[in-house]
Amino acid sequence: MDNVIIAESLGKCFGAFRALNGVSFSVRAGECFGFLGHNGAGKSTTMKMIYGLSTVDEGILTLFGQSHRLTPPAIKAQMGVVPQEDNLDTELTVLENLETYGGLFGLSRREARVRAQELLDFMGLSNKAADNVESLSGGLKRRLVIARSLMNHPQLVVLDEPTTGLDPQARHLVWQKLRALKAEGVTLLLTTHYMEEASQLCDRLVLMHEGLILAEGSPPELVKKHMPPCAIEVRLPFDSLPQDFADKVTAAGGEVLRVADALFLYAVDGKKLWDQLDAWGVPRHACFLRAATLEDVFLKLTGRGPE
Template identity: 65%
Template sequence: MSCVVRAERLSKSYGSLRAVRDISFAINEGECFGFLGHNGAGKSTTLKMIYGLSTVDQGGLWLFDQKITLTPPSLKARLGVVPQEDNLDPDLTVLENLTVFGALFGLSSQEGKARATEYLQFWGLDDKVNVSPDELSGGLKRRLVIARALMNRPRLLILDEPTTGLDPQARHLVWQKLRLLKSEGISLVLTTHYMEEARQLCDRLVIMEAGQILAEGSPEQLVQEHVLPYVIEVHLPQSQVPAAVVDQVRAYGGQVETVADSLFFFAHDGNDLWSRLESWGLPPKVCHLRSAHLEDVYLKLTGTTSEEEKR
């Protein structure tokens, strides 16, 4: 299978800040690849190196098998870029935002208009053709940015936090459309800090923190490899949890994680551990048993404090 993007020991610094450190990954043709991590983890920097708003400092980056330090126009012609910030042109109408951008790729007015109409329909914007993007809701703006990125029929669509700030309905609509695009053969690469988004869309993903890749795999694989299949959440401040319980869970063979003063017990057999908790002095009504998911992996790997708390 051929790679659309490949990175080997890729690094990028801004002054003394090492935004990306020695990361390696490969994105296959036709897959959806995700970068999961919180703000400042190095996700956006990695994408910017791919789409040409940032140069490569160290290591190798290959785009469609061509080594790059700054993405040349010939390769940008095969990319679609959805930046984190909606940089729509407020001086142009919704339709013109697409046609003028299409013209950059050499589309004739006719071609541009035909394509724009097609994508406005696809993204449900066909009744907004002549309004200013300023009049659109957050969700519609986001859809327009994605539609614009499709104007050159890219082989690789790059999405930097595609659904941040959208309400759940709008988010699901975007996901649905992105899946459709993938089924048409477009490769997708996205950054997100929504576990649900990563789970819904990504065939494979990497978890990033402080410029490094902590883990890689499919969402299911990551859950299998990094945490036990069941979790019991303890909805009680740690000070009120009997001190011995943690040791008892460990002795039983479970794993204990602390996230922001909450305890999580991981086990192979959730029901079995659950049945023992009451005898260890922990009332069942403050506990919640569920299967482990991607968020547990993420929290376990990236530690217990968010970036904001560290600052």
């Protein structure tokens, strides 16, 4: 099977609010596929449809070759879920959390213990097995939730903002584990609002905004398709810039993007634009020249900055 997930024109309304407005995408076996977007863009609604907390009211969602209105247990048995919020059993120890969760998949206590110990090893949590969950740091809890999602040897793991709220070190550790999982052939589907996370992990991603998919591709493809290669960040209040500044940039072949009070300039030849900034009345020490990134694609397509 090439595609693990095929979504065709998914739509969802909550009362008058239209959370999804015709979302189509497909996820290939073995890839890491990302959903990038603001809170409220429709990422979590799509994830909930996939893991069976939300019904498919419009469109068709095909998982492992089958379409259902609500994802049934037989399909959930092939899936692992890392939800946005840690929902560990706080009364239980680290090891007991995994064993107990294994029971929901029909594993015997012995099978669950063997698998749990493998996963604690894999996630670097072996020395925490007897600890109470409450005593774990945010990063360790996250790793435990990921370990829990792997109890059933899933073919697909759905991760809803796996590193939100983690410090950089903990985030890098989680990323490493996710890369290792992918190397084992597990398909990963993740949502994030961190551009760096999307760039680091995703083979392909979609950019979501207000219930729509605005763009799809690999991170480098998306940058290449939507942005000139160079970006200049102007770190001055918009009101303090010369009135004709934007016109000058445009006349010189650059693109101007204003996001809230920040200004971004894009150009094929960024150096040329950079050299003229002082002459146009914008001091270069208040600007920053860099290569265009996924973040710029996001800014341009959504017309808003990332949170």
